[in-house]
Amino acid sequence: MYSCCTSLMQNSDTHLKNISEKLSKEIYKDRPQFTMGSLLLSSAVILLLISLFVSTPFVLLLLGALTSVLVIFVALFLFLHVPELKSKAKRPPIAGSMLHQLLYFNTLSDYQTSLAKKHRTYRLIMPLHSEIYTTDPANVEYILKTNFPNYGRGAHIEIMRDLFGDGIFAVDGEKWRHQRKLASYEFSTRVLREYSTAVFRDNAAKLVAKVSTIAVANGAMDLQDLFMKSALDSIFKVGFGVELNALSGSDEFANRFTKAFDDSNFIVFRRYVDMFWKVKRFFNIGLEAALKRNVKIIDDFIFDLIRCKREQMENEKLVREKEDILSRFLMESKRDPENMNDQYLRDIILNFMIAGKDTSAGTLTWFFYMLHKHPLVQDKVIHEIRDATQAKDNICAKELSRLMTDDVLDRMHYIHAAITETLRLYPAVPTDGKISVEDDVLPDGVEVKKGEGISYMAYAMGRMTYIWGEDAVEYRPERWLDEDGWASHLPREGICIQANENHGCCAPLLVQIPTCG
The missing domain is CATH 1.10.630.10 (Cytochrome P450)
Structure with a gap:
């Protein structure tokens, strides 16, 4: 019985996923797919349920703080990424966020590989910026050799300096x-x-x-x-x-x-x-x-x-x-x-x-x-x-x-x-990253903004x-x-x-x- 139920649930999930993907493609054709939507919706529902059933001063204070953080995050997200919808620049699809990096930290290389199988070049969004990840050999050669002077350690230096x-x-x-x-x-x-x-x-x-x-x-x-x-x-x-x-x-x-x-x-x-x-x-x-x-x-x-x-x-x-x-x-x-x-x-x-x-x-x-x-x-x-x-x-x-x-x-x-x-x-190094010194265009046509991080994934490649x-x-x-x-x-x-x-x-x-x- 358990195996039958599991199989039925998996089939249902697959069917719903297919429907969802078709709807997304129709509604957001040629636009970045905002994978943060599910996270924001879940957070909103949780906050609403808490407010309905619990009303102690501490919980209300915590609720207010969480709401403020959520509002700020949404505002930053919209401020940074909505203008891209109006832009004609070719930007890689958004495949996840920093939250996903934390969730899959212990299997990060395999997670990145699963995304790379769908997109040779993609983005993960951060609170204040986005990071580009690529497995395209032409892009990698361009970053590390052809236009090497434009890609340095940049902001990564601060992360490493205390030890390095x-x-x-x-x-x-x-x-x-x-x-x-x-x-x-x-x-x-x-x-x-x-x-x-x-x-x-x-x-x-x-x-x-x-x-x-x-x-x-x-x-x-x-x-x-x-x-x-x-x-x-x-x-x-x-x-x-x-x-x-x-x-x-x-x-x-x-x-x-x-x-x-x-x-x-x-x-x-x-x-x-x-x-x-x-x-x-x-x-x-x-x-x-x-x-x-x-x-x-x-x-x-x-x-x-x-x-x-x-x-x-x-x-x-x-x-x-x-x-x-x-x-x-x-x-x-x-x-x-x-x-x-x-x-x-x-x-x-x-x-x-x-x-x-x-x-x-x-x-x-x-x-x-x-x-x-x-x-x-x-x-x-x-x-x-x-x-x-x-x-x-x-x-x-x-x-x-x-x-x-x-x-x-x-x-x-x-x-x-x-x-x-x-x-x-x-x-030896599954993923390595650089920071773009100036605006640039990769061989696959993807535009890279000044100060934007870009990583090549040797493990996924x-x-x-x-x-x-x-x-x-x-x-x-x-x-x-x-x-x-x-x-x-x-x-x-x-x-x-x-x-x-x-x-x-x-x-x-x-x-x-x-x-x-």
């Missing part, structure tokens, strides 16, 4: 160009590449040894947590030249730093859908109070490392090539001590850590998840490793990592394809059939290969965007080294 400071992800203009130039030079040097490769290989061996120990004992493990700690150890060693030992968990202060680092990233991300984060920051309450405490822990630790490194370099008698990033930047700061002070160095290196840690660990987590879900792919990966390294079954992790030379890695086409396919479906074909949602590494090895004729829009983005840094390098090593 003046790092490359939270600045525009000359500061961004300086850091980009500096990072491009440093990460292309032989010394840093060789040093970072050795660090990642050593920590990969430690990670494999720990996983093997737990597996032999038939114990349970949180792979993502292990990947995150291992990646942080590697990034910290490359960045500061010191051991954090997050994977071993032996250092209590390192554990505090790791937790503060992860929690701060989450809180900053949460700000994008929290309309009241500035109020919370002003009163130092809730998550904003936690962010302030966490940033202090991070800053105290990093500034102490910078001070110690400065003293070490000043007292060092033997001149040798500096390997870690902080040492190299400290040498650079001698040429411009006023601008490259301790705060600036903190911001540069912390941004590097944020970029490298989560991209590496997140990719590893999804990669192993996909191997677990696809045993045939897992078998091919293992077979290729054995063939390329000529390793024996009883080889230890440290010896295996030593065999992973650049030449060996270059021969592992299938693993490369499997990692790339993982990034296609689970990109990896699932679009018009880019990848009908099997877009399938995990199939073979799509990247042909008879001669790596295929060159396939679309790259859904996978290489973040690696090619001008605001990017060394993340692609950091993903490849720990994953393949």
